[in-house]
Amino acid sequence: MQSIQNEAMDTQADTLYLQIADSMAGLIRTGTLTRGERIPSVRMLAQQHGVSQSTVVQAYRTLEDARLIEARPRSGYFVAARPVRLPEPDTSRPPVGSVAVGVSAMAAQMLAMAHDPAYTSFGAACPAADLFPEERVRRALSRATQRHRHTLCQYPTGHGDESLRRAIARHALRMGCSFDAEQITVTNSCLESITLCLRAVTQPGDVVALESPTYYGFLHILENLGLRALEIPTHPRTGLSLDALQFALDTQPIKAVLCVPTLSNPIGSSMPPAERKRLAQMLGARGVPLIEDVLYNDLCEEDDKRRAVKAYDTQGVVMVCGSFSKTIAPGLRLGWVEAGRWTEHLRQIKAATSGSQAAVLERAMADLLTQPGIEAGYRQLRNTVAARVDEARGLIAQHFPKGTRVTDPAGGFILWVELPSQIDSLALFHAGMAERICFAPGTMFSATDRFRHCLRLGMGGKWGTAERQALRRLGQLATAMA
Ligand SMILES: Cc1ncc(COP(=O)(O)O)c(C=O)c1O
Secondary structure, X not given: OHHHHHHHOXXXXXXXXXXXXXXXXXXXXXXXXXOOOEOXXXXXXXHHHOOOHXXXXXXXXXXXXOOOEEEEOOOEEEEOOOOOOOOOOOOOOOOOOOEOOOOHHHHHXXXXXXXXXXXXXXXXXXXXXXXOOHHHHHHHHHHHHHHOHHHOOOOOOOOOOHHHHHHHHHHHHOOOOOOOHHHEEEEOOHHHHHHHHHHHHOOOOOEEEEEEOOOHHHHHHHHHHOOEEEEEEEEOOOEEOHHHHHHHHHHOOEEEEEEOOOOOOOOOOOXXXXXXXXXXXXXXXXXXXXXXXOOOHHHEOOHHHOOOHHXXXXXXXXXXXXXXXXXXXXXXXXXXXXXXXXHXXXXXXXXXXXXXOOHHHHHHHHHHHOOOOHHHHHHHHHHHHHHHHHHHHHHHHHHOOOOOEEOOOOEOOEEEEEOOOOOOHHHHHHHHHHOOEEOEEHHHHOOOOOOOOEEEEEOOOOOOHHHHHHHHHHHHHHHHHO
């Protein structure tokens, strides 16, 4: 727990209370102790360590200063539920018209650096390799290769391995969706699923409504399909403004809505259940398809926000797209889509584009999804990244310029930072690059060149002394630009 040591006692050698604080902080950061959980009383911990109660009190004060724990009157000490309270950004205010999209060049440059080991990177929206169950994946793959080696030299056909489609249908039950496994199409990623859905329901030149800010991967797809983006105001906590969407539906020829109702990227919003129901009803009444991206649902800390909009869809307008890129194994490149009434059309497009996936990979994924530890694995991942996000919010509060706002997502590993308006995040991006620090500048998340003073920080990657120092440094660089 270097940072507390550095910050609390720069020059002094380790003392007993710091060792105790270190070990408790380690338990919090690795997720062994989770947000809101009670930690041992001062008396109990003093007995456990054979130290005086005042030593433990000092350790707990250090943890309080680092905003990792909080004292609650007459109840004891708890892991801080929301350790840092910074203001959140306001609801976005994009222009009312739709636009053609052109974001690819900037995204390609940022992505190249995000994966370059020479950079300390907050650029990627993905957990680091060591947060995935790599050993399980390796064993599942070798089992699948052993048992299904006959598939290796055959063309795969159909819409995905049956056992995988059944496993996905069971998985979807947790989001309140009861799917017929026959209707699920396995794809090579969530982005492929979304591309196929868009191709099934739009033509070049059509208008697609999406969150603002939105994931640049979506803008990239729209750009490539010749679709126009209509950015809808979005609140960092509750997501798409449905009043604004209603107005847009009344005034613009929207052919589809593309949305991430749970932990949207980059703003981290998660729509409340009532809003999900209203969205399904609003689009159902008009017959406008919703392409729902459920990629992050398993990473949400709040059960009711893991429930998909699809669960409220009585008119059959919602297509659901998911993958395992953020929770199990991005390297297997497997995703899925349940496209309802558009399933046949979508399958034709897929057959003409990418055909089927490798059968052994699908078998391995089916194996992984049906293993007993899967839920515990999601919980562990949620806790680990929550602890990092909390710590990063603390560092941002301490080191970024006055007036900075930051999101407080209900899970996941993405933070959206709004700097004071005079700071250009592209200039900060270049200053960061010069020191080999990478993040995603805000303009990547808009088709209308908005969010110049914002940045996205992916906190799921490597996390250690270098990353903490890089985050402090970004704050210093931004402060110098304020
Ligand atoms: C919202 C969202 N959808 C889709 C993807 C891509 O998922 P996949 O790797 O399955 O294509 C990402 C990746 O960051 C994402 O943030």
